[in-house]
Amino acid sequence: MRSFIKKDLLIFIRDWKELLTVLLLPIVLVIVLNFAFAGLFDGDEVSMDLQLAVVNQDNETEAMEQLKERLVSDAAFEEQEANAIVEAAGEIQPVNLLSDYLESDDVKEWVTVHDLEEKEAAKKVKEGDLDGMLIIPEGYNADSLYASFAGEPPTKSLIYKMEEETMNSSALQQFIQGFIEQLNYQFAIQEITGGAEIEAALPEGGLEDIGTEHDFTMTQYFSIAIGALFALFVVATVAMKTGVEIRDHVFNRILLANSHPMRFLIGKMASTICLVVLQIIFVLLVSHFLMGVFPERSIAFWGGIFVLIILLALVLSGLAAIYTAILLRMNSVDAANGIFMLATLLFGTLGGGFVPIYMLPDWLQQIGEWTPNGLFLAILTEWIQFEDLSAIAQPSMIMIGFFLLFTFIGLALFPKRGKAQ
Incomplete structure (x- = not known):
């Protein structure tokens, strides 16, 4: 398995254009969007006339x-x-x-x-x-x-x-x-x-404190949402590299070497986990050091962040398995790439990667929380505000359920020996 994982990592890393895109572009977007939406949802008071x-x-x-x-x-x-x-x-x-x-x-x-x-x-x-x-x-x-x-x-x-x-x-x-x-x-x-001694209490204006331990700022939102969005692009890219391997007859050489085809799929999943974890950690750490995204937080807080990133990486590895299996079953690599990008755009929009999810209608927000990146954003929002394990236990189990479901679908779709297109 080490050879398969190394193969996928090297294929990805050697594409410098793709590597710089998933590492540097999220940082640029976080900085630009942070200035564009400065103060919109932060804790600073907003005056209106x-x-x-x-x-x-x-x-x-x-x-x-x-x-x-x-x-x-x-x-x-x-x-x-x-x-x-x-x-x-x-x-x-x-x-x-x-x-x-x-x-x-x-x-x-x-x-x-x-x-x-x-x-x-x-x-x-x-x-x-x-x-x-x-x-x-x-x-x-x-x-x-x-x-x-x-x-x-x-x-x-x-x-x-x-x-x-x-x-x-x-x-x-x-x-x-x-x-x-x-x-x-x-x-x-x-x-x-019966109308006895009614005092009409008027509603009061102003801002209401909902009792969170820590504020959740737009800088934190964009760092998480953009990081998760580009993690989706990483998944699509890993699957797309399968097309390169098909053109170079890598998959055929694996079969000729009498290696089990399932190792090819598991290698894709393992490399996706590594790349997603490294990519999101890079985005969050660089954003933190440039803009102080998570000031004065404990080691336990960062440990929770890391665990949640691992959970997202597992879910996306299952998604990579589905993408890879679909590509191997299709005659046109370009058509498969189009499907992957469409799915990425759909997940990105519903999960709040392209526009702040708070600007979407309530029913779209509820749907968005059932996307991998949207659920990741919702869990991290809870963790940042309350740092309470009980609050994120159930959604974390849902993410594990997504991982198992996606993996099962990927394995079921993966073509048998001689069936790949």
Whole structure:
């Protein structure tokens, strides 16, 4: 087996162009992307100046009278009971709560509110002077309170409009959605408790600490994601070198030497493990020394990193076995190479190698965690933040499962003697 492993390593190392690509290009990309996305997900505070127009079409002075009339006529409340409800509802009018929320100290740091008419607000939003506009429709106060006390769904809702979806307009939408969710929560409590002494708690703005031991920075993200991405390219390259061996009749000479063909496949897997481990360690260490990616971390932390790299290398060795078996079964080496590159691009995209995975839709993020590089990124994220073995035990077992599955598929696809194309 030593000869087979040495053969594959030498074939790869002698290709200086390929070697420099998988070693130096990831470092260049990590540096460039780190500067391009500087501060986007880091722990530094980000200041935003969101401009919101509020168009209030409701008449708050008439809201309580409208509520009383609907409680008596539509919900069949007694007038005395309706008066008591109206008196209690005066303290939790949704429009007043919204105004208090937008004027609170936490939110004022992020949002500047402009009270405007609808036409003027729409014009300013279209011209880009404002990020969005919030319309409070006529009768919103009375309808919301009636729905809460009568246990019926509301017929009116707040309307948020924006010219185009940007980071600022989406942030405003999140602020408003947070208020609505909290308001619905308070009304749900009121319905359960019968409206007794309800205090409407407003959602608070700002950043939330989720209790991690260490921050996870974009520099760390790019170092891991780019390293894993180029490990996929290493796998494809190792398999592609099989085409070179076919053209040079290396595989035929192995058969003539009466060596078992399976040694050829196992040699590919072993060389893939060596190359992937060396490549990712090189990327992480160089990135660390150039940009201080993992400052002041313990030996145990680096030991965990190494173990996880070994797990990824095992999974990718199984993938290399599949690629090699496919190539040996195909008539066209170029067609096989195209399949490998397509798979690499697919894994790279879903696993967060080409764009930050946080920018992908939730369903794509969930799919991405079932790719080798995506799962590796998820496990390392947990390890960097918490350094807790229990948190990575289950996903590590999944990686071992991937290794066994890929290896079984590779062995099953590997052509029998005389069947290789």
